[in-house]
Amino acid sequence: MTSGRKLRILVAKPGLDGHDRGAKILARAYRDAGFEVIYSGLHQTPEQIVQAALQEDVDLIGLSCLSGAHMYLFPRVIDLLKESKAEDITVIGGGIIPMDDIPKLKKAGIKEVFLPGGSLKDMVDWAKANVEPCRYGERKE
Amino acid sequence: MERSVEQKPERMERFSTVSDVEVKRIYTPEDVKDLDFARDIGYPGTFPFTRGCQPSMYRGREWTFRMFSGMGSAADTNKRWHLLLGQGETGLSTAFDFPTLMGYDSDCPRARGECGKCGVAIDTLTDLEILTDSIPLDGVTTSMTINPPAPVLWAMYLAVAEKNGIGWDKIGGTIQNDMLKEFIAQKTLMLPPKPSIRLISDTVEFGTKYVPRWNTISISGYHIREAGSTAVQELAFTLADGIAYVQDVLERKKLDVDSFAPRLSFFFNSHLDFFEEIAKFRAARRMWAKIMRYRFKAEDPRSWWMRFHTQTAGCSLVAQQPYNNVIRTTAEALAAVMGGTQSLHTNSLDETLALPSEFAVTIALRTQQIIADEIGVANTIDPMAGSYFVESLTNEIEERAWEYINRIDEMGGMLAAIERGFPQREIADAAYHYQQQIEGGEKVVIGVNKYSTGEQVYPPLLQMSEELEEEQIARTIEVKRTRDSRKALQSLNALRAACKTDKNMMPYVLEAVKAYATEQEICDVWRGVFGEYRESSVHL
Amino acid sequence: MGLAKRILQGDIRATARLLREVEEELPGAIDELKVLYPHTGRSHVVGITGAPGSGKSTLIDVLIDAYRRENKTVGVIAIDPSSPFSGGAILGDRIRMQRHATDEGVFIRSLATRGWHGGLSKAAANVIHIMDAMGRDVILVETVGVGQAEVDIMNFAHTSLVALVPGTGDWVQTLKAGILEIADIFVINKADKQGVNEVEVELQAMLQMGAYSADAWKPRILLTEAINNKGIDDVMEAIRQHRESLIASGRYEAHLRERSRLELFEVLKSSLMDRVFRMATEDDYVEKLIDDLASRRVDPYSAASEVLKRIVREGKF
Numbered sequence: 001m002t003s004g005r006k007l008r009i010l011v012a013k014p015g016l017d018g019h020d021r022g023a024k025i026l027a028r029a030y031r032d033a034g035f036e037v038i039y040s041g042l043h044q045t046p047e048q049i050v051q052a053a054l055q056e057d058v059d060l061i062g063l064s065c066l067s068g069a070h071m072y073l074f075p076r077v078i079d080l081l082k083e084s085k086a087e088d089i090t091v092i093g094g095g096i097i098p099m100d101d102i103p104k105l106k107k108a109g110i111k112e113v114f115l116p117g118g119s120l121k122d123m124v125d126w127a128k129a130n131v132e133p134c135r136y137g138e139r140k141e
Numbered sequence: 142m143e144r145s146v147e148q149k150p151e152r153m154e155r156f157s158t159v160s161d162v163e164v165k166r167i168y169t170p171e172d173v174k175d176l177d178f179a180r181d182i183g184y185p186g187t188f189p190f191t192r193g194c195q196p197s198m199y200r201g202r203e204w205t206f207r208m209f210s211g212m213g214s215a216a217d218t219n220k221r222w223h224l225l226l227g228q229g230e231t232g233l234s235t236a237f238d239f240p241t242l243m244g245y246d247s248d249c250p251r252a253r254g255e256c257g258k259c260g261v262a263i264d265t266l267t268d269l270e271i272l273t274d275s276i277p278l279d280g281v282t283t284s285m286t287i288n289p290p291a292p293v294l295w296a297m298y299l300a301v302a303e304k305n306g307i308g309w310d311k312i313g314g315t316i317q318n319d320m321l322k323e324f325i326a327q328k329t330l331m332l333p334p335k336p337s338i339r340l341i342s343d344t345v346e347f348g349t350k351y352v353p354r355w356n357t358i359s360i361s362g363y364h365i366r367e368a369g370s371t372a373v374q375e376l377a378f379t380l381a382d383g384i385a386y387v388q389d390v391l392e393r394k395k396l397d398v399d400s401f402a403p404r405l406s407f408f409f410n411s412h413l414d415f416f417e418e419i420a421k422f423r424a425a426r427r428m429w430a431k432i433m434r435y436r437f438k439a440e441d442p443r444s445w446w447m448r449f450h451t452q453t454a455g456c457s458l459v460a461q462q463p464y465n466n467v468i469r470t471t472a473e474a475l476a477a478v479m480g481g482t483q484s485l486h487t488n489s490l491d492e493t494l495a496l497p498s499e500f501a502v503t504i505a506l507r508t509q510q511i512i513a514d515e516i517g518v519a520n521t522i523d524p525m526a527g528s529y530f531v532e533s534l535t536n537e538i539e540e541r542a543w544e545y546i547n548r549i550d551e552m553g554g555m556l557a558a559i560e561r562g563f564p565q566r567e568i569a570d571a572a573y574h575y576q577q578q579i580e581g582g583e584k585v586v587i588g589v590n591k592y593s594t595g596e597q598v599y600p601p602l603l604q605m606s607e608e609l610e611e612e613q614i615a616r617t618i619e620v621k622r623t624r625d626s627r628k629a630l631q632s633l634n635a636l637r638a639a640c641k642t643d644k645n646m647m648p649y650v651l652e653a654v655k656a657y658a659t660e661q662e663i664c665d666v667w668r669g670v671f672g673e674y675r676e677s678s679v680h681l
Numbered sequence: 682m683g684l685a686k687r688i689l690q691g692d693i694r695a696t697a698r699l700l701r702e703v704e705e706e707l708p709g710a711i712d713e714l715k716v717l718y719p720h721t722g723r724s725h726v727v728g729i730t731g732a733p734g735s736g737k738s739t740l741i742d743v744l745i746d747a748y749r750r751e752n753k754t755v756g757v758i759a760i761d762p763s764s765p766f767s768g769g770a771i772l773g774d775r776i777r778m779q780r781h782a783t784d785e786g787v788f789i790r791s792l793a794t795r796g797w798h799g800g801l802s803k804a805a806a807n808v809i810h811i812m813d814a815m816g817r818d819v820i821l822v823e824t825v826g827v828g829q830a831e832v833d834i835m836n837f838a839h840t841s842l843v844a845l846v847p848g849t850g851d852w853v854q855t856l857k858a859g860i861l862e863i864a865d866i867f868v869i870n871k872a873d874k875q876g877v878n879e880v881e882v883e884l885q886a887m888l889q890m891g892a893y894s895a896d897a898w899k900p901r902i903l904l905t906e907a908i909n910n911k912g913i914d915d916v917m918e919a920i921r922q923h924r925e926s927l928i929a930s931g932r933y934e935a936h937l938r939e940r941s942r943l944e945l946f947e948v949l950k951s952s953l954m955d956r957v958f959r960m961a962t963e964d965d966y967v968e969k970l971i972d973d974l975a976s977r978r979v980d981p982y983s984a985a986s987e988v989l990k991r992i993v994r995e996g997k998f
Contacts, residue, residue: 006768021367021368021369021456041777041779047783054694055788057697069258115494120576333908677739
């Protein structure tokens with residue numbers, strides 16, 4: 001991370017899935033790594049998630065879904081970001097996701113997918129290596 | 142012994158269970174010197190029930206092989222149910238999709254993308270009729286994992302039985318119907334706590350009067366454990382929830398405790414640490430017996446017993462090297478059996494990736510059958526009794542669980558504790574602690590932080606139809622079109638009026654489902670009257 | 682970059698971006714602030730602090746509702762503590778208000794307490810200015826209330842509201858000195874619980890001890906059950922009346938002047954120190970002075986005087 005600024009991350013639970021153990025643990029791990037984490041709470045619509053991301057000016061959105069509805073919900077978030085001209089915000093996903101869905105999600109714009117059993121350190125390191133907090137004027141407008 | 146340790150130090154500095162309870166190198170009679178056989182261990186089927194809830198246990202009848210199952214449409218699930226019954230399962234258990242779990246119909250905007258994905262979609266009585274097609278409701282018991290809308294699904298089941306000429310005294314099953322643990326852990330939420338408890342008490346009262354073989358509540362620890370709690374917390378919070386429910390039924394319905402307590406049932410997790418889990422199950426029975434006898438002054442010994450269903454721990458499975466999950470599930474199932482469970486669900490190896498395929502679910506079922514018929518652990522009751530280690534661990538778990546229960550009592554009971562965020566925070570802390578132990582290598586996960594290969598070998602996964610959601614929505618629209626709309630509306634109005642009094646809601650729910658009101662229409666009445674619950678803080 | 686222009690038109694993303702840039706007081710961001718400043722001073726700022734468990738976030742959630750029903754636009758600043766160990770933070774206040782996320786009339790921003798160039802209170806002031814310029818009628822600022830910065834923020838607000846809950850009388854002691862004294866409205870939330878009377882009595886006793894002039898605002902004590910939407914109209918009314926009383930008594934202007942004074946001094950302080958820190962990296966002048974100070978060749982006052990003279994001489998800021 002070159003600018004030395006704190007990453008702002010939105011950890012979000014789209015859809016009706018109520019399993020928040022992983023999302024909460026990840027939020028803590030990000031916090032302990034020095035990031036500012038906004039946690040959306042449960043049962044968020046993609047619209048709510050995107051609006052929160054815009055208002056909070058986050059660099060990264062982490063979507064967590066264990067109900068199998070990721071193929072609709074994750075790309076929907078990407079679409080809404082595009083509508084708001086905010087596709088420069090990085091989006092990652094995690095949860096119960098069959099391997100075959102991963103390439104489809106990546107094609108839709110999800111930068112990386114993390115499965116159960118993944119290490120927190122890997123997720124934190126990934127964020128540090130792949131997400132830049134925006135410097136003034138560098139974001140595409 | 143000291144000398145040999147000096148020469149060659151032990152593998153780890155500290156040995157502990159999955160829940161981080163320290164485990165000694167060896168246990169001796171010293172560790173159980175205060176144990177009194179009659180007082181603490183005794184015989185199965187008699188107070189304090191440490192060894193089992195009834196005298197013959199598996200010698201008389203094996204535990205029920207009850208596989209939690211649900212996917213796609215009611216027809217899809219019916220097919221899987223027949224497969225499982227054909228392969229030797231002995232009890233049914235229903236997994237619903239998220240819209241159904243949360244009281245939404247398949248055509249609700251919030252249900253988009255979720256229909257049928259993690260369980261079966263049930264919108265109206267029609268769906269339940271399809272689900273139970275060719276299933277003899279008087280020949281097999283059915284469990285339904287459903288919480289806020291539990292009265293609705295139960296009413297549908299009762300209505301189907303009625304339609305098929307089967308008396309309610311002939312049917313048996315369970316509805317999970319445990320809202321307190323939703324607020325703590327599972328988070329399928331709908332109404333605020335107080336009206337949720339009222340609905341639960343209504344169902345308990347109705348069942349007591351009209352459906353004697355039905356367990357109207359399954360006081361659950363499974364989800365608390367899945368959310369990351371320790372074994373002690375799982376036990377303590379579950380029992381504390383049970384205390385809250387019993388208290389409410391007594392206060393609100395003025396029933397005699399012996400009239401409903403025998404029908405209370407429980408649901409536990411069976412996690413990785415073999416002996417910790419066995420000890421937990423034994424401690425659970427002993428504690429509940431004491432609670433019912435001494436705290437609630439129940440007199441019927443059947444009020445003191447604890448019957449429970451167990452599911453092997455979903456959270457212990459990993460996506461890496463998924464075939465390893467079969468071994469994990471096997472060990473967990475063994476612990477549950479040696480812990481005396483009444484029924485058991487075993488997870489499938491592919492559940493960290495998708496809903497179970499036929500291949501995977503068959504192996505999971507066979508796991509139980511092999512344990513029952515080949516391994517010999519069911520030949521005698523409570524085989525671990527008398528083990529210095531297991532009895533010591535049972536005592537320790539019980540002691541620590543009482544500490545939690547006392548703390549919760551001091552806070553004013555479980556409802557008050559939940560409002561404060563106490564159990565939620567304990568669970569979040571335990572979850573984070575455990576994760577850090579894994580990250581640090583203190584706790585091992587084969588294939589993840591040890592012997593990880595990086596190769597990706599995955600079994601063929603269950604594929605669901607893309608048109609599922611459309612078809613389900615069409616079905617529900619058709620039901621709404623062909624029903625007597627006036628009758629449906631009248632039934633909803635009647636329900637709304639009843640809500641505002643303290644009448645038991647079940648008869649009104651029954652009328653509504655028989656008029657083919659949808660699940661959401663009924664739940665919306667409740668939302669309208671009681672308000673919707675929203676999570677208020679992170680408790681991180 | 683035209684962020685200011687877009688913010689004046691109510692653009693969410695431009696606002697969010699500038700809020701971030703202002704954190705570091707980058708020159709470009711400051712320029713945008715300069716453009717925005719003449720458009721500030723319109724919003725009514727309500728500072729809200731409360732005991733943990735007081736249902737503060739729920740209260741804010743229903744206040745947002747109430748304001749929206751009056752067709753007012755709302756800005757919310759939710760401040761949460763940063764970890765003293767990692768510098769990171771979990772900002773979870775949004776959870777309670779997320780149902781408003783898709784309402785364009787509501788802008789919610791989460792702020793952590795640490796890492797603010799120039800300090801939290803200045804950062805919060807800038808955030809308030811930006812939301813003000815954006816056109817928000819009301820700005821609700823939620824703080825934890827235990828730091829000096831939070832006292833400053835409450836001072837910055839027009840109306841200060843303190844949320845309590847029965848059974849937390851002790852919490853009152855943990856509140857940073859200064860917050861209770863400036864509170865205009867006390868809200869006892871979860872008023873259906875036991876112990877309401879005790880809290881009310883204790884509050885009243887405390888308030889008797891204060892001296893109020895004839896035209897001064899007497900702090901209100903209100904009872905609410907935010908989760909059931911009870912008592913919220915009273916809170917709205919009290920805020921309204923407080924604002925009117927400020928205007929009628931002329932204290933609104935006095936408050937504005939006082940805020941401006943505080944702000945000027947804050948910006949002066951940090952600009953001055955910025956200059957000094959930059960100077961210290963430009964050459965070894967500052968380090969030499971420190972050596973002299975350490976070996977008692979010079980005293981701190983004379984040393985500071987020298988630095989100030991140098992700055993004035995240089996004419997650079």
